[in-house]
Amino acid sequence: MTNIRCLIVDDEPAAIGLIEMYVQQATNWQLVGKCYHALEVISLLKQQEVDVIFLDINMPGLTGMELAQFLPKNIKIVFVTAYAEHAMESFEFATIDYMLKPLTLQRFLKCAEKINNEFIKNNDLLKKLGDEEIHQEYFFVKSGKLIEKIAINDILYFEGEKEYVKLVTPHRPVLLYRRMKRLEQQLPLNFFRVHLSLNRIS
Template sequence: MINCLILDDEPNAVKLLEDHILKVPFLVLKQKCYDAFEAIAYLKQEQVDLIFMDINMPQMSGLELAAQLPKNQCIIFTTAYSSYALEGYEYNAIDYLLKPITFKRFIHAIEKVRNYVLVDRKIVTDTSKERHSDHYIFVKSGKQYIKLDYQCILYFEAQKEYVTVVSTDRQILVYKRMKQLEAELPDFFIRIHNSFIVNIKHLDRIVDNQAVIGQTKIPISNSYRDQFLSLIAKHIL
């Protein structure tokens, strides 16, 4: 499956893309956004494989938003102006669709995306397996790559579009999405809140709706509570 987000300030354009997506079995529409800031808010919490992004929007253009996204984010630009095409490709766009978008042209673009996403997922999966077989990870912070043992990491905390890695002796701010990070970590790291992933090996106790690691109390949200407590239940005497 390929998860999609539509970003366009024109409701009719959104509706046309939604209709095209619904006709393709392996496409899943996760969110419709009508301005760049709405999309930014959603992407801080969730990850999608593909963004259909209008270029000409008020306040922040699609090109300005694309410049802020990770370079591996899969984007198809949509616009009524062919003059934007060359500039759009500078942001590693998979394709460029000129409005009104025909279903035939839509499918042609989707086939490009399908090949790209399948290759990218294979790379991510293989990389994750390699990481899990080791006992450490290299964390990129600025121009440095800092080696950390998994056992020394206490928890991860989301800070807008960044994540703070809190270990036994330091804190490191890295550019990473929580959802992507969650998929890459070993099984003893578990997400208990939109903003927190904890190392269960360092968990001292659970008090009410809080996980306690040392002197730090971390909230357990309702969204992750059942999953977290089911894991804890396996270790209760």
């Protein structure tokens, strides 16, 4: 299984230390960082890829709930807090678990099982579908660790940008880490090449 990269965010050193100990003793995950302030997370994510964030809610400056709004959707969130009243709100985000302090090893192990199962499921889906595949009227694309299904008719064009290709729809752009030449071979005949872009004929 792919090594899971996790980040711990809490303004209490003791809370960070406890989760760090559990991660090191009970999992084979990679701890990529520890942040004591929400704004540190935004800076770290520009440099480091993260799969799971253990996130406190009550922090100075920017709360965990406010930070969650800015996190990429492919990053799973585990809220770790002393307050149960935020549980319902937390699942508006990519939340995989909500744990109450004081955190016990038994509770952490249940959370770790959820995380491992989630990434095993996503990895199996990636193997089944490949990086990107065309199936009938849909285009399956890998975005982070997730698979997205995009209707062929929603694709306006593809545009080459250095090491990746930008897929543009009326709703939003999606970055694909694939070469334009391979995409051209996979797409239906109603796409045509114009320099560094592939355009769909309506």
